[in-house]
Amino acid sequence: MKQYINRDKIYVEDLGKYANQVVSLYGWLYNKRGKGKLAFLLLRDGTGIVQCVMSKGDVGEEIFNSAAEITQESAIKIIGKVNADERAPGGFEIHVQNFELVSKSQEYPITPKEHGTTFLMDHRHLWLRSKKQNAILRIRHTIIKAIRDFFDGEGFTLIDAPIFTPAACEGTSTLFETDYFEDKAYLTQSGQLYMEAGAMAFGKVYCFGPTFRAEKSKTRRHLTEFWMVEPEVAFMDLDGDMELAENFVSYIARCVLEKNRRELQTIERDISKLESIKAPFPRLHYDEAAEILKKENTEFIYGDDFGALDETVISSQFDRPVMVHRYPGAVKAFYMKEDPEDKSRALGFDMLAPEGYGEVIGGGQREDDLDVLLAKIKEHDLPQEAFNWYLDLRRYGSVPHAGFGLGVERTVAWLCGLHHVRETIPFARLMHRLTP
C-alpha cells in the first residue's frame, strides 16, 4: 500500500473554511451512484459525509472507470474543488479533479437492509462507521467533555478513584472478583467513599471512570461496565447537592444542543425535549412521589424503593427531570445521613429523567457523625475493620458533606432518545456480550 501522510489532509467537517479551493480528502466510500458521464461518490471520513461529483470529461476515462468499480467502504483519496451548494447536506460538495483508490474493500457485511441487533453487535467494530452510531458517539463525546468542563470550571479537583478495591461498598453479590497476588480484589462499583476522603483534602472533588456490576440482568438499562462521574463537596448539604445536580445536568443538555445539532438531526431526536432541561428542576418529597403513584394506581407499596415502572409514572408528570428526596432510610445505603427532622428518612435524592429513562443520578448528604455511622455499619452487618479508614474521616475533622453519581450511558440514552444503552458506549459489555 502506498504511504500517505496527513499534511495535506482536510476533514469534511472543516470544508467550510475551504470554499472554492482545491483540497485533498482521505476517507472511505459510503455510497455511490452514476448517471451517464457523471458519478456521485459519497466520501465518509469520520467527521462527516460529502458528495463528490466526478465527470468523465474532467478526470478522463481511465480514472472515471476505475471509480465506477470501487466497492462500499473502499479507502479512497479525492482531490477536488469545494463548491458551496445549499441543497447538499453540510452545504458543500466536491467537484472531483483526481481520484485514487487507497485500498479496495472486500464485500462489506453491513448493507442498507435491516440487520438484527446480534449481527450488528457482533460487527460493532464496523457498525461504528454507520451514520447513526457515529452521531450517538459524538454526542457521548460532548456529554463527557461537558461533565469534565463543568466540574473543572467550578473549581473541582479530579481525584481518580481506584478500580481495585478490597471490600464492597454495597453488598458483594454483584461484584466482579479477581486474584490479586494471592489475595482477592473486587472491581469498583462506586468511588464515593474515596471521594469523601478527597473532599476533606481538596474541598471539592470528582472522579470519573468505569464502574462494574456483575448483575444477571438483561434489561435495556444495564451494562456490566459503565462510566460514572461522582462529585463530592465538603461543607455542602442536601439542598446544595440538588442545586449542584440540576445545574450540572442543565449544562450537559445545553452543551449537546449547542454542539450537536447535526447529530441530533441524524438520530431524529425531538430537540424540544432537550430544550426543556433547564434548572430549577421540580423537587418532590418521597411522600409526594408516593402520592402520585397511589393516584395512578400502580402496585407500589409505601416504604419501598421505586421500581423502573414507578419512576416512569413519576417522571411522566414533568417535562424535565424531577428530584425525589428523603426516601425511607431503610431502602438506602448505610452512609446516607439521617434527616435530623425525621430519623426514619435519609437525606438522599434520586434524579429521574423524563420520557421513561428513570434514575440518572443518585446522591445525598453523607453521615458525618462517627457514632451514628458505627451503629449503621453494625446494623447493615458490614465488617467495621474494612471501613476503618473511612471512619477516620469522621475522627479527624468531620464536616457536613454531600455528593452524587451520574451514569454516563443512561444519560446518553436519555439525551439521544435511545431505547437501549448498548448503543451509548463504543464497545458495550453485557451479560452475554464480551466481544468484539
Added chain:
Amino acid sequence: MKQYINRDKIYVEDLGKYANQVVSLYGWLYNKRGKGKLAFLLLRDGTGIVQCVMSKGDVGEEIFNSAAEITQESAIKIIGKVNADERAPGGFEIHVQNFELVSKSQEYPITPKEHGTTFLMDHRHLWLRSKKQNAILRIRHTIIKAIRDFFDGEGFTLIDAPIFTPAACEGTSTLFETDYFEDKAYLTQSGQLYMEAGAMAFGKVYCFGPTFRAEKSKTRRHLTEFWMVEPEVAFMDLDGDMELAENFVSYIARCVLEKNRRELQTIERDISKLESIKAPFPRLHYDEAAEILKKENTEFIYGDDFGALDETVISSQFDRPVMVHRYPGAVKAFYMKEDPEDKSRALGFDMLAPEGYGEVIGGGQREDDLDVLLAKIKEHDLPQEAFNWYLDLRRYGSVPHAGFGLGVERTVAWLCGLHHVRETIPFARLMHRLTP
C-alpha cells in the same frame, strides 16, 4: 453537628477577589501558634492555606480561648476581613472577626515529624491533606485536563475502550482475570486495537482510562492499575505520529507551567526542566541510540530492547524528551508495521523522558496489510480467531494509520520530579498495596 450550607462559602484560592471584604471560610486547622493576645491559625480548605490572625481584643476572651484549644485538622469556620499582605503566602491574610468549631479532631496521626512510606501509604486517605500531596494531585489534574483538551481541540473523538476483554493483546502472564458469567474476562492492558476500529470510523480518536498489569514488579515505575491515553489516526504515518506526540507532550508541559506555578514551588520542582520541553524533540534511529550505549560502555546487546538503565543513558544526552524509532521488529508487538525500507525494522517509536524517567510514550504505525498481519499473528503464535474482528479492519478499507500510548502516572512523576509513581495517583495500587 450543626448544618452548614455552602452559599456564603469562599475558597482560599479566590481570596484575591475579596480584598478588604469580610468573608466566611470553612476548612480545617492546618497549624496554629500563639503570641500573647494574638493567635495565628492556618486554615486549609483544600484550595490553599491562609493565615488567620485573631486578637483577643477583637473576638473576646471566650472565643479566643476556645480557639486556643483546637487540635490539628479540626474543622472550623472563620469569618474575617481579607487583608492584602505581601509577606503572606498567597498574598493575603484574614483578620478574624468570628470563629466557630465545626468538629474537633482526635489526635491527628500525621505529624510534622518524618513518617515512613508504609505508614503514609496506610494513611493515604489523610496523607492527601498534606501540602505536597495536594500539589502533586493538582498537577495531575492539570495534566489530565491538558491531555483531553489537546485531543478535543485537535478534533479527535473520544472512543472509550472496553475494560473487559476476551483475549490478550500482548501475552497473558500479566493479565488480571475475572469470572464473567461462566466465561473468563481479562482486564485491559491497552485500548489500541479498539482505537484502530475507532480511527476507521471517526478518523481521529482517543481513549483514556485505567489499564492493568499483573506484573510481579516492585520498581518505582510500576503500578498494577494506571491511566493511559491512546490516540489513533487514520491516514497517518510514523513521522506524523512522532510530530503529534511531541506537540502533545509540549502542550502538557506548557499547561503545567501556566497553571501550577504555586504547586511546582511547593514541591520544589526545577522549573527550567519543564521550560525546555518544547517541540521539536530529537529523533534517533535505533542504531544511533545503540551507538550512544556502545560509547558509554553499557551492557546493552545490539538487537535487544532498551532496559531502564539504557533509557537513562540515552535520554541523559538531551535536555528534552528524545524519540527513538525503528527498533528491530523482533522486540516489538505483532501489529507494528514493517519498515518498507528495511523489513527487519518496525515503524515504531518510544519517547524517553529526560532525568532518568524513561519511556513515557510508546507507539508507531500499524501493519495495514492483511496478509502480512496474518503471517505475524501466526509467527507470534496468537489465536487468529480472537483477532478476526481486528483483521476485518484490513479487509474493509484498510488505510495507513498510527497512534501511541502515554502513561499518565509516569508523566506526572516526571513533570513533578518524583522518585516513585505511588504519589502520582490518589490511591495507588501496587503488588502489596490494595488499601485504603
